[in-house]
Amino acid sequence: MLGFNAIVFIALAYVVMLFAVAFYADRKARRTGGAWLRGPWIYTLSLSVYCTAWTFYGAVGNAARSGLEYLTIYLGPTLVFLGWWWILRKLVRIGRAERITSIADLVSSRYGKSSAVAVLVTILAVVGSTPYISLQLQSVTLSFVVFSGSTDQGQISELLVNDRANVNRIAFWVSVGLAIFTILFGTRNLDTNERHYGVVTAIxxxxxxxxxxxxxxxxxxxxGVSGGIPQTLDIIANSPVGEWRPEPSRWIGLTFLSAVAIICLPRMFQVMVVEQSDESHLATASWAFPLYLMAISLFVLPIAAIGLAILPDGANPDLFVLTLPLEMERDWLATLAFLGGFSSATSMVIVAAIALSTMVSNHIVIPLWLASRAGGATVSGDVRSVVLMSRRVSIAAIVALGYIYYRLTDGSTALSAIGLVSFAGVAQVMPALMAALFWRGATRRGAIAGLVTGFAVWAYTLLLPAVGAFSAEMLTFGPAGLEILRPQALFGFTGMDSLVHAIFWSIGLNTLAFLVVSLVTFPSPLERLQGASFVNVFERSGGARGWSGGVAATEDLLVMTQRLLGAKEAQNMFHKAAVEQGKTSGLPDPTPDFVNVLERELAGSVGAATAHAMIGQINGQASVSVQDLLAVADESAQMLEYSSQLEEKSRELEQTARQLRDANEKLTALSVQKDAFLSQISHELRTPMTSIRSFSEFLQEGDMPEKERARYSQIIHNESIRLTRLLDDLLDLTVLENGQVELHIGPATLRELIDRAVAATGAEHLAIDRDPAGEEVVFNTDSDRMTQVFINLISNAAKYCDAEKPRLKIAVQASDHMIEIDFIDNGSGVPKDKESIIFEKFARASDQSAAGSAGLGLAISREILARLGGEIRYIGGRDGAAFRVSIYLEQDSLAAE
Amino acid sequence: MKSPGRPVFLERDLYRRRRVIDAAKLLPILGLALFLLPVLTMDLGQPAHVSTSGRLIYFFSVWFFLIAIAFVLSRWLRPEVTARAPETEPRGEAKGPAAPES
Structure with missing residues (x-):
């Protein structure tokens, strides 16, 4: 058989091969974007990190002890993946939308970016995962030990007992190797997406x-051994586990626990959410991952049953996968089995260490480090290298913890028991996590209460008894004789399986505390904001939330971002943002949108809470400490809410102000008009009054020739007439404008009206061209008013026509609907700039006021025509002044006859 | 339900997609029921000698059955598939109706 040295060599060669794969994949991803590395198959295979050495060795051990019960560990995850549309899809979407880096980050993000929650989840995850990591070390160590001696079980046990130092040395070097591999590939780059293509491909x-x-x-x-499927089924039927005798409570409890674990395990979260690059991969994984689980558990029971039948009594069933091929002297198969177990263990440790180190670094080390620097992020050194260093140290520390746990327990506990303790520990995150996805009413205090309760109950009922921290007396009679608090029979409920008991009480009390506290407390604004954006992640179109607090200096932000993301990446990002803002060069404005995006990017590197605090600091907070983190987050959140309210209000105010301003302008304009009108009137009245007064004064002096006196009285008389006419006009206009005029509508012939107007004007020097045929039109109108209009127009021509031989042409065009009468003289017309004002009161195109008009004529004419159903316009572009009077002939006016 | 082939109307496509989502949501509940069935129907008072081999076959059959359904559903649900759907003619005149079922 292969010796110990040979197997060490094979293991090392295998590790070198993994290095090569990881390195190649990393390079490929950097060069070409690694399209195939992001395919659904790599994703599904990476999920198999769920199947650790616990599966590889422990499942067979479990099957040898309790039959089919091992299946529950795979049925739970199968159900979760079959139901991906419920939970996983949402989880993955939120993970992408919020740039989540770990499960602690997700939970803390939801509960107002709370550092307290992040720290709690991190501690829980580390404590929960440590036994699991030690389990991997134990199984790898055991598998090495198997190769170091013979297949003789007695000898292996002897070796484990007598040569403890050597065994521990193996465990130690395995730990060191794993830590190095993880550090090399897990912390090579500080990517904002937190994806590790190399590692994932190796996995x-x-x-x-x-x-x-x-x-x-x-x-x-x-x-090969039993000779076929029927024979195997026979062997199973005759084995100690041949009879189907499950414990229903354990069956249900374990299915539930494994379903929860696949979501809550930090390493599962890492591969499932953080490393995931395309949501559609979930669709493939929804059947492919259950298929993987089914395939890997397919031969577990046969191996267990045949191992029990063939291998000598007392053989460790946890090692059947390895010892069976060795017993049958199939070295190549044993080596393959060894590599399989080695793969299971290493992949778990690597991914778990990466996931945990991200949490520890982002939520514990970096905040502490920031707190220790008085100046904070803006004046400190290179944060980027600090983050990487803290991750590396965290990885080493986590693997070391696993090793210490292994040494403390002396590798004694059965593999599957340790795994379940871990599962139950990380499952405590479940209530807070599920509420994060589905319940907006959950609060930070509720989450903390639930986590603390669950953690405490789990430690008391499961972890501490498992590591042998309690005496037998304590387990039987409870602490200080308080039977009600017996760790494995809380509140006097005996008879439950100890694991089911622990799951029931820890998850139950956890959920209860979480719900009750959530219901009675009130969430901070940021919590409510995050709650809404998590629960409604599928309705969200874009980040509408704004950062509108103080104005962050873009340069400071750039400096900080460079430290976290690296100079090139940060500059690219800022440049892109500037371009988006429409700037061709320079830095972008620190708009709320931009700061928001930036915060999310940074959250990818250092976690949401820290990123929030760092930006908050540059945004005007003086310094930041662990204690301040919460306050900063809360304050910013309040600021956020208040400022959005303020924005709303100021927008309303602005609108009102604008309306007021408009109204004021109108009023001012009106008042200006009124003032002008009054001053015009007084001017118009003053002129005749002045002459009347002065000439009457002359008359009073007496002693003047009769001829002079007659002239003066004539002037006074004329001026009085002019005054009277002006007052008449004003009165007329007022009456017309107010619509109080009384019209006497009757049939009239246009010719008669014009005749009367010409006669009344009595302008002998003005030659008038008439259109006798066209004027024979009869229509309904107020003859006197219409004549008044014509008098106005004709006298205007008489007064203002500046031609040598003044001549007025009156042209008529009649149709069924209207009559148009043009008054065109041969003067110079109205200057272009005056055209628009000649119909206004007191408007005169020239200063020929001597003509004895106050400038009301056209205004009156316009009003009259408006009353009579017509209009008067000035027609520009003719040789002289041209006015057109249009009279609309309506059926009404005829009918009114 | 005869032909899951190419839809004739886009509306029908959307409708089908909704129902597929419903099916995907119901699948884990079916799975849970089937996985718990042997445990829940066990008569605790009288252990009736049920062989582990038989149960082994039952569980793996159910398991495989569920995976097969999930496989079919996932082909419908993959977001990129649905994103591409509008590209095909809504009224299938140009491309003709779905090929006859073989």
Whole structure:
């Protein structure tokens, strides 16, 4: 058989091969984007990190002890994956949308980016995973030991007892090797996506190796040893586990526990959510991963049954996979089995160490480090290297913890028992996690209460008894004789399987505390914001939440980002943001959107809570400490909510102000008009009044020739007439404008109206061209008012036509609907810039006020025509002044006759 | 339900997709029932000699059956498949109706 040295050599060669795979995949991913590395198959295979040495060796051991019960560990995950549409899809979407780096990050993100929650989950995960890591070390060590002696079981046991130092040395070197491998590939780069293509590809290769190895051993056992399927079934039926006698409570409890574990285990979360690159992979994994689980558990019971039948009594069933081929002297198969077990163990340790180190580093080490630097992120050194270093140290520490646990328990406990203790521990995250996905009412305090309760009950009822921390007396009679608090029969409920008991009480009390505290406490604004964005992740279109607190200096942000992401990546990001903001060069403005995006990017490297605190700091917070982290998060959240309210309010105010401003402008304009009107009136009235006063004064002096007196009284008379006319006009206009005018509608002939107007004007010097035929139109109108309009137009022409021989042309165009009368003179017309104002009151195109008009004529005409159903326009572009009077002929006006 | 082939109307496609999602949501419940069935129906008072071999076959048959359904459903549900769906003619005149079932 192969010696110990040979197997060590094979193991080393295998590790070198994995290195090569990981290295190649990393390089490929960097160069070409690694399309196939992100395919659904690598993803599904990487999920098999669920199947650890516990599966590879422990499942057979479990089957040898309790028959089919081992299946529950795979049925739970199968159900979860079959129901991916319920939970996993949402989990993965949230993981992407929020740039989640670990399960602690996800839970803390949901509960207001709370550092307290993050730290709790991290501690829980580390404590829960340590026994599991030690389990892997134990199984690898055992498998080495198997090769170091003969197949003789007695000798192996002897070796384990007598040569403890050598065995421990093996365990130690295995730990060191695993730590180095993990550090090399898990912390090579600090990617914002937190993806490790190299590691994941290596894990996928290991997944294939362990599946092939187990199936090869199984096939060998079924067809090579027992001689076929029927014979194997016979052997099973006659084995000690041949009769189906499950404990229903354990069966249900374990199925539940494994279903919870596949979601909550830090390493599963790492491969399932963090390393995942495309949601559609889940669709493939939904059947492919259950298929993998089925394949890997297919031969477990046959191997156990045949091992029990063939191998000598007292042989460790946890090692049947290895010892059966050795017993049958199939060295190559034993070696393959060894590699399968080795793969299972190493892949678990590597992924778990990466996942845990991310949590420890992001949620414990970095906040502490930040707190220890008074100046904080802006003035400190290179955060990037600190983050990497802290991860490396964390990995080493986590593997070391596993080794210490192994040494403490002396590798004595049965493999499957340790695994279940771990499962129950990490399952405590379940209530808070499920509520994060589905319940907006969950609060941070509730999550903390649930986690603490669950953790305490789990430790008391399961972990501490498992590591032998309690005396037999304590287990039987309870602490200080308090039977009600017996660790394995809480509150006097005896008769439950100790594991089921622990699951029931820890998860039950955890959930109860979580729900009750959530119901009675009130969430902070940030919690509510996050709760909504988690629960409604599928409805979300874009990050609508805004960072509108103080203005962060972009340069400071850039400096900080460079330290975290590296100079090139940070600059690229900022440049892209600047381009998006429409800038061709320079830095982007620290808009809420940009800061928000930046925070998410940074959250990918250092976790949500830390990123939030760091940006908050640059945003105006003076310094940050672990204690401050919460406060910072809460304050920013409140600021966020208040400022959005303020924004809303100020927007409303602005709108109101704008409306007020508009109204004011209108009023001002009106008042200006009114002022102008009044001053015009007073001016118009003052002029005749002044002449009347001065000439009457002359008259009072007396002693003047009769001729002069007659002239002066004539002037006074004329001015009085002008004054009266002005007042009449004003009155007329007011009446017209207010619509109080009384119209006397009756049939009239246009010719008569114009005749009357011409006669009334009495402008002898103005030659008038008429259109006798066109004027023979009869229509309904108020003859007096219409004549007034014509008088206005004709007298205007008489007054303002500046031609040498003034001439006015009156042209008529009549149709069924309207009559158009044009008054066109041969003067210079109205200057272009005055065209628009000539219809206004007191408007005059020229300063020929001497003509004795106050400038109300056209305004009155316009009002009259408006009352009579017509309009008057000035027609530009003619030689002289041209006015067009349009009269609309309506059926109504005829009917009114 | 005769032909799961190419849909004639887009509306029908969407409708089918909804029902497929329903099926995917119900599948784990079916699985749970089937996996717990042998345990829940056990008569605790009188251990009736049920062989582990028989149960082994039962569990793996159910398991395989569920995986097969999940496989079919996943082909319908894969988001990229549904994203590409509108590209095909909504009214299948150009491409003709689905090929006859063989």
């Amino acid at each position: 996928a290769v290991e997944a294939v190796v362990k599946l092939v190895a187990l199936i090869a051993v199984g096939a060998f056992v079924v067809w």
